Amino acid sequence: MSATAAExxxxxxxxxxxxxxxxxxxSGEEYETTAAIRGWLAAESIRIAAYPLRTGxxxxxxxxxxxxxxxxxxxxxxxxxxxxxxPFASQRPGKMHACGHDFHTAAxxxxxxxxxxxxxxxxxxxxxxFQPAEExxxxxxxxxxxxxxxxxxxxxxxxxxxxxxVGTIGIRSGPIMAAADGFAVEVAGKGTHAAVPEAGxxxxxxxxxxxxxxxxxxxxxxxxxxxxxxxxxxLHSGTAWNVIPEQAVFDGTLRTFDERVRTDVRRRxxxxxxxxxxxxxxxxxxxxxxxxxxVVNDAxxxxxxxxxxxxxxxxxxxxxxxxxxxxxxxxLKKTPGAFVFLGTNGPQEWHHPSFDVDESALPGAASYLAAxxxxxxxELNAKAKGGRA
Numbered sequence: 001m002s003a004t005a006a007e008x009x010x011x012x013x014x015x016x017x018x019x020x021x022x023x024x025x026x027s028g029e030e031y032e033t034t035a036a037i038r039g040w041l042a043a044e045s046i047r048i049a050a051y052p053l054r055t056g057x058x059x060x061x062x063x064x065x066x067x068x069x070x071x072x073x074x075x076x077x078x079x080x081x082x083x084x085x086x087p088f089a090s091q092r093p094g095k096m097h098a099c100g101h102d103f104h105t106a107a108x109x110x111x112x113x114x115x116x117x118x119x120x121x122x123x124x125x126x127x128x129x130f131q132p133a134e135e136x137x138x139x140x141x142x143x144x145x146x147x148x149x150x151x152x153x154x155x156x157x158x159x160x161x162x163x164x165x166v167g168t169i170g171i172r173s174g175p176i177m178a179a180a181d182g183f184a185v186e187v188a189g190k191g192t193h194a195a196v197p198e199a200g201x202x203x204x205x206x207x208x209x210x211x212x213x214x215x216x217x218x219x220x221x222x223x224x225x226x227x228x229x230x231x232x233x234x235l236h237s238g239t240a241w242n243v244i245p246e247q248a249v250f251d252g253t254l255r256t257f258d259e260r261v262r263t264d265v266r267r268r269x270x271x272x273x274x275x276x277x278x279x280x281x282x283x284x285x286x287x288x289x290x291x292x293x294x295v296v297n298d299a300x301x302x303x304x305x306x307x308x309x310x311x312x313x314x315x316x317x318x319x320x321x322x323x324x325x326x327x328x329x330x331x332l333k334k335t336p337g338a339f340v341f342l343g344t345n346g347p348q349e350w351h352h353p354s355f356d357v358d359e360s361a362l363p364g365a366a367s368y369l370a371a372x373x374x375x376x377x378x379e380l381n382a383k384a385k386g387g388r389a
Contacts, residue, residue: 006363013110013362016040018088020102024077024095027133030055033075037105037130046112049127051146056132056139058148061115066124067380069373070148070155070335072328073108074101074134083353098355100160103344103362105130107158110366115373124377127152137180137292140330153380154301155337156372157328158365161319162346166361169309169368170319170341173302175257175294177339178229180325181266182289184251185210185273189282191246203248204237206280211235211250213272221268228265229255229323255323257294292329298336304379305338308372314364324350342368 025033037057041048049058056075082089082096090096097103112128129148133139143149164170187207192200211232222228230252237248254269256262270286277284306316319341328339342365344357 009110009113010363013106013366014359016109017102017106017359017362020105021086021097022088022091024090024092024097024102026079026095027076027136027138028055030075030132034130034132037075037109040109041112044113044116046116049148051143051148053132053142053146056143057130058143059112059128059130060125061112061119061128062122062125063120064125067153067377067384068125068127068151069376069380070127070129070152070331070337071108071111071369071373072129072131072155072157072331073104074131074139075105076101076133076135076139078135078351080351080353084356086356096353098352099135099350100344100355100357101134103160103357103365104158107362107365107369110362111369111373114366114370122374122377123381126373126377134327137325137327140292140327144330144334149331149334152335154376155331155335156301156305156369156376157331157337157339158342158369159326159339160344160346160357160361161341162344162349162355162357164317164319164341164343164345166343166345166358167313167315167364168317168343169314170317170343171302171306171309171338172318172321173297173299175296175321176319176341177295177321177326177329178255178257178323179259179262179294179329180291181254181262182251182291183254183269184249184287184289185284187248187277187282187284189244189246189248192244194242194244197244200244201281202244203246203282204244206277206282206284207235207237207248207250209280210273210276210284213276214269217265217268217272222261222265226258226261227256228261229253230265230269255325257321259293262293292325292327293333295326295329295339296332297338298332301336301338301376304375305340305372308375309340309368311375312364312367312371314368
């Protein structure tokens with residue numbers, strides 16, 4: 001495709017991205033976003049599959065026979081007040097596409113357009129999942145429950161990466177993003193006047209010792225070749241300067257890349273909390289907020305993803321794993337595939353009020369998704385015939 005011929009295509013993707021950016025919707029509330037995507041697909045005569053999703057859209061391109069490959073883009077925004085100053089900045093106070101899901105959606109739509117142009121050549125079906133509620137780690141499970149992953153032989157997705165330059169794609173086999181669990185600990189003590197602490201059981205002192213002891217888990221219970229993060233991010237207790245309160249509450253997050261390490265750290269976390277509470281005569285309760293597991297790429301499909309990226313002119317690098325979480329992990333628990341980082345040369349990291357992407361990365365993202373889908377179909381057909389593409 002020449003630069004002149006490509007210009008309307010690129011302009012279309014940029015316009016879609018900007019429309020989405022100006023009208024963000026939070027997880028589970030993506031009704032207008034869903035309607036807009038359905039409208040754009042219908043205008044291009046791209047088939048919309050009938051899966052029971054309250055928000056989100058599943059599109060299909062292909063002849064209907066042969067293997068099925070899935071592409072996924074997330075569509076939800078974040079509860080953040082935008083500070084970019086862009087002319088197409090969010091028109092909805094307190095809501096922002098601060099993680100680039102608008103970019104992902106536009107890229108996946110672009111891939112659908114490219115695939116539609118060669119639909120009769122496709123040796124199978126490409127199912128494009130415009131997924132809701134990624135930020136709450138619920139959307140992938142909703143899509144799976146709808147049946148949209150049934151029959152899929154391989155699945156691929158991407159995430160923009162602000163610290164990678166445009167034209168670069170980060171691909172690695174094995175873990176690429178972390179399991180992301182949340183925790184909340186309630187410490188119950190006995191209140192008393194601050195002048196007579198011996199008459200009570202101080203939950204603040206107990207919580208303070210817990211916070212210190214919990215930091216020893218990574219340094220003393222996780223091996224040097226493994227990794228984990230335990231971060232306490234909030235601590236609440238008390239209402240007056242001269243009263244030792246009845247309770248202290250703290251919460252935070254646990255990040256791991258290995259399921260065994262995840263299980264071990266959670267067990268040790270609960271042991272530390274219970275032990276410190278007992279030492280101070282208090283009691284404590286730990287509650288877990290189940291996040292997505294680690295995103296673990298299939299080795300074979302990662303190689304194919306790199307080959308597809310190079311075929312559209314992207315430079316392939318091997319990035320370090322990100323400690324951020326991603327519910328694409330739930331798909332990879334069901335179906336093998338690969339999740340990659342697409343360079344967008346952004347000014348800020350994900351979830352920052354000034355987050356933005358370089359829109360010149362859009363055509364490369366769309367071309368990669370289309371190419372990886374086509375090459376994956378070829379691979380699945382070759383495997384079905386007992387060979388290799």
